[in-house]
Amino acid sequence: MKMEDSTLVEIKNLTVWYRVYGGLLRVLDGVNLSVARGQKVGIVGETGCGKTTTVKAILRILPKNAVVPEGTIMFQGRNVLKMRGRELQELRGQGIAMVFQDPTAALNPVFTIGQQIMEVIKYARPGGKAKEWREMAVRALKEAALPDPERLMENYPFQLSGGMRQRVCIAMALATARTLLIADEPTTNLDVTIQDQVLRLVRRLVEEKGTSLILITHSLGVAREMTDLVYVMYAGTMVEVAQTDELFDNPLHPYTLGLLQSIPKLTGGGVTQGIAGRIPDYANPPPGCRFAPRCDQAMPICSERKPALFDAGGGHQVACWRFAAGGEAVA
């Protein structure tokens, strides 16, 4: 069991709904997540499963139509959901930073890279001198292994390639925030050789600085290479949690198994049938386990009661009724 004070982020029973025309979308349904200091945590799942909603809730940047009827998000022992004004600004400036999927949209096209990084530093270090901000910005770019940082400071985003832009975003995120980096599909738009470079950079930087990482990805392969602990998410619920090696050696949840089988392997063997059906309608999610309608191992109880996360041993937790017997409900 890890010690209480090593926990950096602790999300308990987080529920998020979106108010839309004609009703409520019940997107997150009691999400639990915990990140220790210096830990690299992956959240894996397919489009629309609530990965981004979860991390946006941590940063309190959910869209205006979102409601959080239940749950707590503790960051360094304080509830993020209760923070306001100055506290929130500090949280975002020094505590948590985020890197988004599309670096082209994340950077402002009409300001130079230097202006944009210095802006971030200025907010985190008010009262400093412009010269210091500049030095910090150049240092941040240098740390991200970007060539010729002095010249890069004067460049506009359009002068850089996609991979370079994403590295700039990572440099910017880590320029001031040292506690937690949230990376939301940071390499999804990049080619595989560039993805490899960017992921290596992220890993090196977070390890050097002792920063915790939450990496959102739809790619199980990326999660396997980058993280210590993986959460598999489906339709707004965490369906499986395990140490990365354990998860890939011994996947248990039918959804995780389906996902793993769907991935074309370098070892060949053809392509399987995938997972039948599609993600449920959030306006009217299935009662019980949200995966039950697509699950080939579903039992009567699955469509009636939501499974808790059951302990499958060795810190491996599965939200599946098949593991209820003998297992102990953890949450």
Added chain:
Amino acid sequence: MKRLPDDGLLEVRDLKKYFPTKRKGVFVRAVDGVSFRLKRGEVLGLVGESGSGKSTTAYTILGVYEPTAGQILFKGQDISTGLARRPLALKKEIQIVFQDPGTSLNPSRTIGQILGVPLAVHRIGTRAERQQRIAELLRLVELPVDFMYKYPRAIGGGERQMVAIARALATNPSLVVLDEPTSALDVSVQAKIINMLMKLQRELHLTYLFISHDLSLMRNVATRVAVMYLGKICEEASTPELFANPLHPYTQMLLSSIPVVSKAEEATKPKRIRSTGEIPSPVDVPPGCGFHPRCPFRTEACSREEPAMREVEEGHFVRCHLLGAGVPGDGQIH
């Protein structure tokens, strides 16, 4: 006119496609001397990163672009002209499935109308027969027949791609170009689409030119794989051979960069050759071998002289100086 061997369907010879830029005399050399052959019933995977010219190659074969130089032979007939000068009967034979079914299907037409377009263009059947053919096409891709009354927005992304596949098959083509047909989809949906494509390929004896950036996918669907870099094919081999014995440093870099999900897969990756640098702009192609600025094994010759395509083993072609005579050969790359 030269005839292809009986099983040859498509042959591309030294195909080039340059696009003009605003600067006079400066060209985007998108495709810069590509040659390959496609046999009937084969699935050729054309793999490369963005900017490698794989899509331009496909579009030039389709006739969307007129080639700058080179020849395209289809069933022995020279079709190296733009679409306007291509006979209608030939267009029927070569069809395409695009990457994003969200934009390749007309949002203001029903699925039935969308599937009816190729039938009308090629004047296939009477009105009633076309209606029947539309239903038949939907059944072919295992979609409910009443989908013909629905609009693309009313169905899921995977189902839309099934419609796009049905549309490509409407005219009974012999060659289908698949331009990253699953890269906009989640893996569980991708699996379904790929299964359908492979089933149709077997049952209808189709030939696929499969454009993709995903080598793991190609491992499982292609009979041969050609790897493109900066407008040229740098390595081509049968699928088992390419993955067991990748020889071009770029192929090795690509393979070693792929994140995988098991130790067994890890073991098939080439010895770690680290990915460095980025693909240069096709406007500013480096002299010599296009890959040399990123290549850890480059020699002085690589920046001076362009390597020729060489058959190192039967059916295994590589464009690299390292595999020439007198230079450390295959297996020596570390």
